[in-house]
Amino acid sequence: MTPSTRERIMTEALRLFGEQGFAKTSVAQIEQAAGLSSGAGGLYRHFRSKDELLVEAVSARLSERGAWEPLLAPNASIAAALAPSGSTVDKLTALCRIGLARMDHDRDVSRILMRDNSIPEGLLEVFRQQEYATVMRVITGVLTEAAGSTRREQDWEATAAVVAGAIAHYWLIRDIFDGAHPADVDPERYLRATAEMIAARLDRADHEEQDRG
Structure with missing residues (x-):
């Protein structure tokens, strides 16, 4: 059209x-x-x-929700939608991959928000409500699902903020250096490493829950 x-x-x-x-x-x-x-x-x-x-x-x-759309459906199993037959690390890597692709989709918006101090009042609130709140809801949902019985004892919202920040940082650094990460770490390596650290956090939560039990 x-x-x-x-x-x-x-x-x-x-x-x-x-x-x-x-x-x-x-x-x-x-x-x-x-x-x-x-x-x-x-x-x-x-x-x-x-x-x-x-x-x-x-x-x-x-x-324009794109790959986020299936993850926003009511009562959807978010973790299962990411990598149905994969491990926890596979699911988390898929989530991070969607997040990085979203940063590419929002490229111009991200550049405006991160580099421009001349933007009008209200724009940050639009981004917070329409984008960041959605990202946080999806990531927190994945972590809560993956955590299972530990979800009541751990602050997965704070962990979600760390995940979102890690993805945004990688995108921003690559954008500053014209698409190439200065440490020569390609996206898949970075996203997998991020997923492995999140998975370790989940494992620790499980151990803490078992110790309390």
């Missing part, structure tokens, strides 16, 4: 904001990139301001 003019404006605006920064990107540049007459005011037929355009474009991008 051919994207509408509004969709083209949002796509090109996010790309330019991510590459140049919000403040350094002009309305005329966005119009030209979207195939409109530069400086003719066509953008304002769809958005009241550049600030509104940014918030709407980010919200639209984050609403």
Whole structure:
């Protein structure tokens, strides 16, 4: 399906904001990139301001759930959906892989949030509600499921925040170095190592539960 003019404006605006920064990107540049007459005011037929355009474009991008979608279904077995016949480490690696792919999907949004201090008020709240809360819910759900009977005794939400941070850090470092990790650690090695550390945390929780029993 051919994207509408509004969709083209949002796509090109996010790309330019991510590459140049919000403040350094002009309305005329966005119009030209979207195939409109530069400086003719066509953008304002769809958005009241550049600030509104940014918030709407980010919200639209984050609403594209992609690989997250099956993990958000009510009463879904999240861990089973990741790697049905795999080990705990396989399931956690699959989860981390989805998370890293999500960072690639959100590339321009991530660049804006992490590098740009000129963004309008309210954008961080949009990201927190539409993206980060979803990520945290999925990761916490996987950990709680995998932990079984230990779930009441351990702070899996805090562990989920560590996992999300580890994935975001890897993506950010690679992005800074033009796609190559400075330690020459490829994504699969990194994600597997992250999964193994999470699995060790789960094993420790099991041992602690057994000791208490």
